[in-house]
Amino acid sequence: MENKYTEKSKSIWSMTTHLPPRNPLPGDLTVEAAVIGAGMAGILTAYLLQKQGIDVIVLEADQVASGQTKNTTAKITSQHGIIYQDLIKKLGKQKARTYALANEAAIRAYGEIIGEEKIECGFERLPSYLYTREPSMVVRLEQEAQAASALGIPAHFTQIHGLPFDTMGAVCFEGQAQFHPLAFLKHLSQKVTVYEGTRVLKVKKHMIWTDHGTVNAKHVVFASHYPFVNLPGMFFARQHQDRSYVLCLDHPDQLDGMFYSEDKDGLSLRWTHGALLLGGNSHRTGKNRTGGEYQRLKQAAKQYYPDSRIVARWSAQDCMPHDDIPFIGRYSVFRPFWYVATGFKKWGMTSSMLSAMIIRDQICGLQNPYARLFCPQRFHVRASLPSLLADMGESAISLTKGAFHLPLRAADLKEGHGGIIRIGFKRYACYKDEKGVLHKTSARCPHLGCELEWNPAEKTWDCPCHGSRFDYDGRLIDNPAQKGNAF
Ligand SMILES: Cc1cc2nc3c(=O)[nH]c(=O)nc-3n(C[C@H](O)[C@H](O)[C@H](O)COP(=O)(O)OP(=O)(O)OC[C@H]3O[C@@H](n4cnc5c(N)ncnc54)[C@H](O)[C@@H]3O)c2cc1C
Ligand code: FES
Known part of the structure; x- marks a missing residue:
């Protein structure tokens, strides 16, 4: 980690890391695999493919990690809000277990890569807590702890201390992790060929047109956060985006866990090297007409951490799939040589790793125990319908608003x-x-x-x-x- 915290309005990760620039695509190329997007998903996928001996390049419109990844809070966890009891109800215990095991495997994979590559990125294992301050939510959290535990996650319901406000208890997942995402990517991106400043303009079968030349690729991976080719795939009809906001406070006292809440106005908290990240105020992108998101976070900071100074603030957004499961794998039955990694619903650290593992195995012709659940061609009627209808309504309103x-x-x-x-x-x-x-x-x-x-x-x-x-x-x-x- 370089520099000391000096600026505002960019993430603490960007403020403390210098990623050396990379050249654009030098001209026309033919490769085995081309990954579009050098965020967490793209770099991890390229890295794992290269380890299998695949000739792979990454095409990045801007710079490594310049998308949502630079603005994450970088908790590496299988605790994705209240999810396991709902997955069991909507998809059954087997699929819910696959989701849990896949995400736990992704946490372990980070530990293995960081160990093998000796990456100094502040990776540490610690518990993750999903807390509530609302008495009416306690039963739901107790059920979440039971559901997660029944699926194989080391989870239990507990009382927590160490936050500057009272809570009604929390679901604790043991053995989760946090890190500095850009310190991690700085190291890993040096291991793969990345062409920065190279925007992909069009993809047709194996041919990719960029603003710096063409690439002919046997396999094409869309790790561009939101897949931008509308047909086939139709991902635009299967997910929307939500934004959230983060403040970073100068705060010497370490937190002994990562914290998250689904309460209205609930706060997400994690600590990193003298800084406390305070996140919240999530809303559908394009749906915050009254604003005030940073203001509300500032009020919370003042109330709970009156002695701390705000050193940075930033925001980000992520894709929210209708059935709460990311889309990872083949883009469409009509393009079996295209792959996609999207729909991470603000849990893109484990989902990026999972994408890299699944797509690597598909390209290399290997079996992957998680691939079926995340298959982009699935349609879970019961799990998808409410969000699908809401999204259709939103699109109809926005298209006819004039x-x-x-x-x-x-x-x-x-x-x-x-x-x-x-x-x-x-x-x-x-x-x-x-x-x-x-x-x-x-x-x-x-x-x-x-x-x-x-x-x-x-x-x-x-x-x-x-x-x-x-x-x-x-x-x-x-x-x-x-x-x-x-x-
Ligand atoms: C506020 C907030 C906090 C979060 N905190 C957490 C957390 O604690 N833990 C967690 O697991 N997840 C978290 N997430 C989610 C996580 O940050 C994201 O899911 C993840 O960073 C997405 O990575 P990505 O590689 O898919 O996308 P990106 O990082 O956006 O990368 C996509 C890249 O593709 C490039 N690109 C796009 N179009 C083109 C094109 N045409 N040609 C070439 N390149 C292109 C972009 O420039 C970009 O660099 C959070 C999300 C938010 C909103
Ligand atoms: S993002 Fe699809 S219409 Fe605006």
């Missing part, structure tokens, strides 16, 4: 605010800056045409359909869109 929603007049837009404004017959996404200058971009998302929403917490335009994001001048921030919405 017909029903009255736009603002430019004169009514306050300085420092954004809104949809009609100019002539067209609707525009407009932001009026502090000097009164109007920044005008298209109100339509270039992905599939939904109307964008203003995100006052971050001064961005966010798409409620599938989560693409743009700055107020229309530059692309987050996919699945692959270009900005500026004119």
Whole structure:
């Protein structure tokens, strides 16, 4: 870990790691496997493939770990909120057990790689606690502890101490882990061929077109966070994105565990080298019209850690699959040589490792005990239906919004605010800056045409359909869109 904490508004991981830049694709290439995206999923997949002797490259539009991975809280855990009792109910005990064992195997795999490669990334094993402050939730957490334990996870319900507020108890998973994700990726990415600044523009069968040349690959892995090829696969119809916010406090006292809560306004906490990460305020991307996410975290920080200084803040988002299970494996029956790793629902450390293990085995023709559960072609009607209907409703509203929603007049837009404004017959996404200058971009998302929403917490335009994001001048921030919405 380099530097000391000096800046705000970027993650503590980015502030303490310098990742040496890599060259773009030098021209046309033919390889055995091409991985699109150099986040946690892409680098791990390339690393494991290379260990099997596969000739693999990684194509990265920006830089290693420049996507969601740089803004994670980096808990490596099979404790993914309240999940095991629900998986048992919806999918049965066998599938729930596979989910548990797969994620526990992913934790062990991190330990093995870090040990083998001697990576200094602050990897440490410690318990993870899912706590509640609400009396009505205690029974549900007790049931979660029983369900997880019955599936083979070392889990129990317990009372916790060491947090600056009272809780009603927590589900404890023993032997979980945390680390510095960029220190880890800095080391691992040096082991594989990565072409940075190389955006993939189009993929057709084995041919990949980038802005720096073409790649012909026997196997193509989409580790781009959100798979951006809409057909086949249709991942846009099977997941949406949720955002969350993090504050980093100067805090010398170590926490003896990682903490998470599903209560309304519940906080996620973990400690790293003199810094405490405080996370929360999750919402569907494009659905925070009133904003105040950082403000609420700041209030919590002031209340619970009055002597601590805020040294950084950041946010990130992740893909939320309808049935709560990531999509890992073959992209589509029509493209058996394409693979995908997405839908990590904010638990992408274990899911990235699992993706790497499953995709490596599929490319190498090996059996993988977890592949079937995560198969992207599955459809679990009972587990998927409620989220599927909600997403369809959200898309319908966003696509037809122009017909029903009255736009603002430019004169009514306050300085420092954004809104949809009609100019002539067209609707525009407009932001009026502090000097009164109007920044005008298209109100339509270039992905599939939904109307964008203003995100006052971050001064961005966010798409409620599938989560693409743009700055107020229309530059692309987050996919699945692959270009900005500026004119
Ligand atoms: C606030 C927050 C906290 C979280 N905390 C945790 C946690 O504690 N534990 C945990 O397990 N998970 C956590 N997660 C989830 C985890 O951070 C993510 O699931 C994970 O980082 C995703 O990694 P990825 O490699 O799939 O995506 P990314 O890191 O986004 O990587 C995708 C890469 O693909 C590149 N790319 C995209 N399109 C193209 C293209 N066309 N051509 C070339 N490259 C392209 C991007 O530039 C990017 O670098 C958290 C998520 C959030 C939102
Ligand atoms: S992200 Fe799909 S329409 Fe905007």
